[in-house]
Amino acid sequence: MIVLKDLEKSIRSGLKKVWLLNQINLEIQEGEFVTIMGPSGAGKTTLLNILGMLETSSGGEYYFYDEAIHRLNERRRNEIHKEYMGFVFQAYHLIDDLTVYENIETPLLYRNVKSKDRKSIVADVLDRFNIVAKKDLFPDQLSGGQQQLVGVARAIIHKPRLLLADEPTGNLHSKQGEQIMDLFKELNDQGVTIVQVTHSEKNAEYGTRIIELVDGNIKNDEVIREIPKRIEV
Amino acid sequence: MWLNYLKIAWRNLKKYKFFSSLNIGGLAIGMAVAILITSYIQNELQVNQWVPDGSNIYRAYRYFAGSSSDGQANSPGILATELNRQFPAIEQATTLGEESDQLLTAADKSIYLDEVAFVDSNFLNVFALPFLHGNRQDAFQHPESAVISETTARRFFGQTDVIGKTLVLNDEVNLNITGVYPELSGKTHLDYDIFIRSTSQQMSWLAYRYETYVKTVPNTQLAGLEEQVTEHLKPILLQEFQRANFEITANDLPLWKLQPLHDIHLYSRNMGAIRPARGNIHYLYIFGFIGLLVLIMAAINYINLSTARAGNRAQEIGVRKVNGALKQQLVAQFLTESVFQSILAALIAFPLARLVLPLFNEVSGRELTLAGAQLTGILLPFLGISLLVGLLAGIYPALVLSGFQPTQVFKAGQNVRMGHQVLRKALVVVQFSGVVILIILTTVMYRQVRFMLNQDLGFGAEEVVVVPMNYSGSWREVMAKKELWEKQPGITSVSTASTFPGDSPVDYTIEIEGLDDRYRAPEMIFADADYAEVLDLQLVDGRFFSNTISNDTLTAFVVNQAFVREYELETPVGTRLRFPWREGWGEIVGVVKDYHYQGLDNRIEPVALFGGPISRGQFAIRFQPDQWSEVLSFLRSEWPTIEPAHPFRYNLLNEHFATQYAEYNQMGSTFLYSAGLTILVAVLGLIGLASFTAQQRTKEIGIRKVLGASVPELMSMLMRQFVAMSLIAGLVSIPLAFWLTQSWLEDFAYRVDLNIWHFVIGILLAVTITILTVSLQSLRAAMVNPLESLRSE
Known part of the structure; x- marks a missing residue:
């Protein structure tokens, strides 16, 4: 699904050039649940953003389903992003002025899903995530765990193939964190490829593979479990 | 999709009530002013438009080659007869004379009428006045007949159907009333209480006491006709002048020209008409300028407040982008919001305009109604304008907001500081330049009127x-x-x-x-x-x-x-x-x-x-x-x-x-009010910006306070940039203000000297307004207990 060859990312800081990512070579298969770990400033989030096409690399090659992303223009990148990817953030990033229902519905609006279909899709997800009762509340009326639940629901509503998560449980206490990780595991079992960034060893154990980044280099890359057989829902 | 945009627009309005009301309030005031000015301009342009066949009606006037004046609208009483007789291209010609202060008497009432017209039997063939009662075709068939306005009829008889009744003119002549027309005040330059068929017109070529109107055959070539008339009248006039012992040559004689009826109201300054035109095309330009200015002020408010507060929306934008929103979709969303606000403002503006209409009429000396045909005439163009204002004010913020990159937004967390301060400052400077110019213009106008009232006249006017x-x-x-x-x-x-x-x-x-x-x-x-x-x-x-x-x-x-x-x-x-x-x-x-x-x-x-x-x-x-x-x-x-x-x-x-200055007083007060409202709109924007800046610097203020800064020190820190901006605006605006005041003063033969103090005072006033506006917001920010602003850390 993903192939990175000699991927680099540098930024200018004053007169100096600072390398955030250095010669990254990486392959990710469909169905994997990859955890990226490493100390602060190691380049984890940068890597995740590049994978999610929110940022571009400054060198090297990035193939997504054999498409050379590094050669595409922004418009085409956006299309691919829109079609295949979902994002979950540490700070949830729900839209404060929209209700739970409307937040979850938003991605569908941008994909021109018909009103009737939207209703049923959102209703399904609300049901699946057990948040039907909360659908008319605004984000600030929810607990952190509930907000992140909505964040995940929103990220997967359009059935992305790749779910990218940046410290999804960073702001949650452990019980809520477990709930989210269980959910990720379940999604992965259903065939969604997941890349998460985390500091937590415990969270990493939910995945199939752990990549350790230090100073923009891959220091360790280890498969800890087999890719799950796809369970149809 | 649109519903979603509207929903979020509405919730944002409710959430930031203070800023929303500044935005919408400013827009509404701006639009109300613009509505009044538009209907004023429309009204002025509409004068005489009701006259049937008006595009074929002209006023004859004399033009002296090389003269600085626009021409002389008065003409001899015999001209109409001659034109009627000699020119097939002229269908009808008529003579109109005016006497003021004529005493008219009905059975038990004597009233001096100020506006009395004496006309010939042809008058109604040129000006087909609408009749409420009577028959237009034969109303002026007999001498000593009169056609009176609805109001005049009520004043004398208490009713309008007064055909056949008698009015006595100056205790001498019995006039038979043959027609009553509806009130035309404000709709025509022939604003008379009564038209009397005259029997005593001076049939001389040398007494220029009348005005002559002609109705031409449709599609007459005007320049050719004017030339024919000039050539035809030359020998007649020459002979008449010589007979009266004037030694005049053909070169001293004027050219005869025809002024379109529709131009008379607005383009007849200093034409020696027997009834000086009240309209002035220059005023339309001046008020048009103010109308535009006030809308620009309101739009700038919107642009400034939206971009300044963009940080509040940054997170939302980032999320939407990550969830697949395209840039143009976000642009559409923010445009929806600005148009939504401008339409809300328009909905407030209409009742607001109607509310202040009586005041406007009193001040401007007009009779606008904002109802019926006048309302529908203004409604459609105005919806267009409010849409346009919404789009223009919205497009820049929309582009800025939709340009946010999600990675930047999320990296910086909640507090995205916008880097568009330069543009915002430039816009504030533009706004305040407008304010300074308006202040300077207003004060100069005021001083000129005072000057005229207080000047030594060279004679004793008192007692x-x-x-x-x-x-x-x-x-x-x-x-x-x-x-x-x-x-x-x-x-x-x-x-x-x-x-x-x-x-x-x-x-x-x-x-x-x-x-x-x-x-x-x-x-x-x-x-x-x-x-x-x-x-x-x-x-x-x-x-x-x-x-x-x-x-x-x-x-x-x-x-x-x-x-x-x-x-x-x-x-x-x-x-x-x-x-x-x-x-x-x-x-x-x-x-x-x-x-x-x-x-x-x-x-x-x-x-x-x-x-x-x-x-x-x-x-x-x-x-x-x-x-x-x-x-x-x-x-x-x-x-x-x-x-x-x-x-x-x-x-x-x-x-x-002093009544000679009534028009300048009217003009001056209309200007004063509209300038005041324009300045108010700018002040609303400033309040918003100042309170936003103060909000943004809450933490900094808290830290400085803990480090020992006093409230006045903090206030001066917060106000410094606004004062600087209004000073810059003052300097920038001087050339334009100088030019505008200079060209306004040119209308006056005797005028105040423009000196540097007019400008200094204007700028100081603008700075004072700025300080007063900003100080409240700054004071509030500076008084906050630092513990409160720092607690969240």
Whole structure:
């Protein structure tokens, strides 16, 4: 699904050039649940953003389903992003002025899903995530765990193939964190490829593979479990 | 999708009530001003548009090649007859004359009507007045018939259907009412209470006391017709002038031109029309400019507040982008929001405009209604305008907001600081330049009007009462009673004259002996020997008319300094003058110091006073102020011995003189109000920006306070940039303000000198407004307990 060859990312800081990512070579298969770990400033989030096409690399090659992303223009990148990817953030990033229902519905609006279909899709997800009762509340009326639940629901509503998560449980206490990780595991079992960034060893154990980044280099890359057989829902 | 946009727009409005109300309030005020101005302009453009066939109707006027004036709209009474007879391209021609202050009497009521038109039988064929009662075709079939306005009918008879009733004109002529037309006030330049079919028009080629209107055959080629008329009239006029002893050549004769009816209201300044046009195309430009300015102010408010507060939306934008929103979709969303707000503002603006309409009408001297046809006329264009304002104000913020990159937004967390401060500051400077210009213009206008009111006029305007008379012979009665009156306690002196200051004298052609260019047309005043005493005029040479020198009251002239200067008389006293239509020569016996016989918007022209026995329509009395009421009751008791049929009327000279400035007062106050509202809109924007800046710096303020900064220090820190911006705006605006005030002042022959202080004061006022506006927000921010602002850390 993903192939990175000699991927680099540098930024200018004053007169100096600072390398955030250095010669990254990486392959990710469909169905994997990859955890990226490493100390602060190691380049984890940068890597995740590049994978999610929110940022571009400054060198090297990035193939997504054999498409050379590094050669595409922004418009085409956006299309691919829109079609295949979902994002979950540490700070949830729900839209404060929209209700739970409307937040979850938003991605569908941008994909021109018909009103009737939207209703049923959102209703399904609300049901699946057990948040039907909360659908008319605004984000600030929810607990952190509930907000992140909505964040995940929103990220997967359009059935992305790749779910990218940046410290999804960073702001949650452990019980809520477990709930989210269980959910990720379940999604992965259903065939969604997941890349998460985390500091937590415990969270990493939910995945199939752990990549350790230090100073923009891959220091360790280890498969800890087999890719799950796809369970149809 | 749209529903979603609207929903979030609405929730954002509710969430940030303060900023939303500043935005929408400013827009609504701006739009209300713009609505009023638009309907004012529309109204002005609509004058005379109702006249059927109006595009074929013209007013004949004379144009003198090389003259600076636009032409002369008055024409001889015989012109219409000649045009009717000689030119097939002219379907109908008609003559209109005006007399003010005509006494009309119905059975039990006598009223002086100010606006009385005398017309010929052709009038209704050119101007098809709409009739409420009566039959237009034969209304002017018979002499001594009259067509009156609805209002006039009510005033005399208490009803409108008054066909066949009689009005008595000046106690002499019985007029038969043959038609009643609806009120046309404000819709026509022929704003008369009554049209009377005249039987006494002067059929002379030399008395330019009338206006001539023609209706041409459709598609007539105008320039050709004008040329034909000029050529045809040349020999006739030449012959007439020569017969009256004027030595005039064909080169001195004017070109005859035709002014379209639809131009008359707005383009007839200084055309010597018998009824000066009230409209002025310059005012339309000025108010159009203000209307535009106030909308720009409101739009700038929107742009500034939206981009300044963009940080609040940054997270939402990031999330939407990550979830697949395209840039153009976000642009569409934010445009929806701005259009939504501008339409909300428009919904408030209409009732607001209607609410202040009476005030606007009073101040501007117009009768706008904002109902019926006028409303629908303005509704559609205005919806368009509000849409446009929404789009224009929204497009920049929309582009800025939708340009956010999700990675930046999320990296910086909640507090995205926007880097568009330069543009925002530039816009504030633009706004405040507008404010400074408006302040400077307003103060200069105000000072000019004050200047005109307070200027030494060169004559004594106080403690003089002027009484208009109605019969051409009445002045002789006054002359006979004069000695008796002057013995009355409280009365200092009495004078009869054709005009007193404040009314424009009529120019007469006279012959001046010894000049190369012998025929001149000074302003002529017919007056008796006490004119100088009543008006307190000062003599600089010779003497004034004397009652004891018999020639003085027959043939003597007194002239003003402008007369001597302009005609280059070396020894004015003793120079002989002559009216071409009068036997014998007269002599200049004295020169009076120049005085402002008209308002200061008019130059002092050459004036000649003539002491001979020619009809004088008014008399004036200088009185002792402490005995004014006795003088007044004495005059009331004496009046019936002069003109028993006419009620007594009087004006105080100084008050009457000041009415000349009414138009400038109107214009000035209309300008003052609209400028004030425009400034208010800018102030609303400033409040928003200041409170936003203060909010943004809450943490910094807290830290500084903990480190020992005092409240005044913090306030000056917060206010510094705004004061700097308004100072810059002041400097930037000086050239434009100078040019605008200069060109406005050009209308006035005598005007205040523009000096640096006008500009300094304008700028200082703008800075003061800024400080007052900003200080409240800054004070609030500076007073916050630092623990509160730092607690969240």
